[in-house]
Amino acid sequence: MAQADGNPTGFRTGLRGLTTRGRSFIAAGCTAAVCSFLFGQGALLQVGVLLAGLPLLAAALVLRTRYRVAGGRRLTPHRAPAGSEARVHLRVDNISRVPTGLLMLEDKVPYVLGPRPRFVLDRVEPRGFREVSYRVRSDLRGRYPLGPLQLRLCDPFGMCELTRSFSTSDTLTVVPQVHPLPPIKLTGEWAGYGDSHSRAVALAGDDDTVPREYRYGDDLRRVHWKSTAKYGELMVRREEQPLRARATVLLDTRETGHRGSGPASSFEWAVSCAASVGQHLLERGYQTRLLTDTGLQVPESRNSGGSSPSESAGLLLDALAVAEHSSGGGLGRAEEALRLGGEGLLVAIVGELDEEQAAGLARLRRNTGAAVVFLLDTASWSGLRPLGGPAETDERTQAQLRMLREAGWTVLPTRAGDSVPDLWRRADARAQAAATAPGRKGADK
Structure with missing residues (x-):
């Protein structure tokens, strides 16, 4: 919560704060004073002094006002899907011992979120507070700054108005639209960590346990008696951490691969699809990363086992909120990233491809488990x-x-x-049909 001092100093500051009404009163007063000398009307001089003195008195009153206020802002939610509304709550606290006068609040927001909100607060008692709120909405993804909050001090007649700004600001993240997806049976390769790095580690069953020789200090409760009897020496079970499914969501951001503009473009559809698939896989327990054709990975480290699904989903959505077109012409960097570590399920959302790029995409399948690709007919987005x-x-x-x-x-x-x-549901049906088709080519190994 930031603070603003309601005790501005300097008479010049007060003169600069005169409103149009205040300046008009001064001009009218000066005119009346001049006319009084020209026409010899003493009463007109009194009127002129009154008109010119009232704005000056109001400026002095505002300058002598002594109180301090604190302001804060709260967003609900901090991440808002594109096309939906978010609410901004403002709170102003009077932390001085005297009541405030008339206060006007104005919050600075980008034009894409709507007009600047303005509020008028009458009187805030000592140690009291006021709360107001407004709504913002954007159809475009991105990160938008909110603030700083501006406080305007005004006299009761509207003659003088001074502005003070708070120092803090917040950021509203507008993320892509996320569509809930149905659960389907598309599992990638399972990999665990522990004493054994073998991919043949069984998921269940006593007979499938992978033992090793006993080492000094091992817990005797881990002794595997069947293996001990078989090998003639003390054997213990290997320590395996719970296995986790891995998945990679590949997003094609090439500018040459997409058509259309604005929220109705093929690129925005691809970003929304990547967000939907990524969040769905995280909710299903997959250790999921986002990969683009530029080689960008989110999270940067693939060992994100310590993060909760909600935290990982937040990182993914934040990255997609600011995703932009790339100038690349192929998927070479993504292929390199998958070659270094591409186990598990691969879901790709790609735009228009030429023969070479399609061949490169086909090669990406070699080091992965199951693979699904959304192949966008970008010409349909441009009506061509x-x-x-x-x-x-x-x-x-x-x-x-x-x-x-x-x-x-x-x-x-x-x-x-x-x-x-619907497309995700068809992926399940097509995968099952391909798995049961006789003489199927390109079966998963």
């Missing part, structure tokens, strides 16, 4: 491809679909207006 488009374009798209499916991807062709939950 209505139903029944050019044959050569359809042939190229079909060739890319065939290449990705043969590489083991579950491909979801996506057009403008498609629903993310």
Whole structure:
């Protein structure tokens, strides 16, 4: 909570704070005084002095006001989905021993959130407070500063007005829209940590336990008697931490790969899809990271086991709130990041691809478990491809679909207006159909 001093000093400050009404009174008073000398009317001089003196008296009154106020701001919520409203709560405390006069509050907000909110507070008793609130809304993702809060001191006649600003400000994060997704059976590769780094560690069952030889200091309660009898020496169970599923959400941010502008563009649909899939996987217990074609990873360290799903979801949404187009022309950096560590489920949301880029995307499947790709038909976002488009374009798209499916991807062709939950549900059905199809190519290994 910041404080502002209500005791401004300097008569020049008071003169600069005169309102249009106050300046008009002074001008009228000076005019009346001049006319009194020209026409020899003494009563007119008295009127002029009264008119000119009233604003000066009001300025002196405001300058002599002695009180201190503190202001604070609270956002509900701090992260608001695009297109939804957030409420900003303001509180002003009078921390002096004298009551305040007329106060006017104005909070500084970006124009995309709406007009500047203004409030008038009559009188705040000593040690008292007042609370007001207003709503903001934005259809565009981003981080928007709120504040600083400005306090205007005014006399009862509106002749003089002085402005004081608080020092603190807050930030409202407008995140992409997140659609709830249905649970489906698409699991990536499970990996654990502990004494054994083998991927053959069983998930359950006494017979599948991986033992090791007894070491001095081991807890005797970990002795595995079947293995001890089999090998003729004391064997103990390995310490394995609970296994966690890993997942990577790949977002294609290439400017050349997307069409359209504003909230209705293919890029905004892709960002919303990445947010929906990422949060869904975190809620399902996946250790999830966001990866872009530029090689950016969120979180930067893949060992995020200490973070709760809500904290990880917050990091992911904050990164997507400020996601922008990249000038890259391929997926090489993402391929490098996945080569260094791409175990588990891979979900890619990509825009328009050429043959080389499609081949690079197919290679990304090699080091992952299950893989799903939302292949955006970006021409449908710009209206360039209505139903029944050019044959050569359809042939190229079909060739890319065939290449990705043969590489083991579950491909979801996506057009403008498609629903993310419906596509995600179809990914489950298509994966199951591919798993049961005879002679299936590109099976997961």
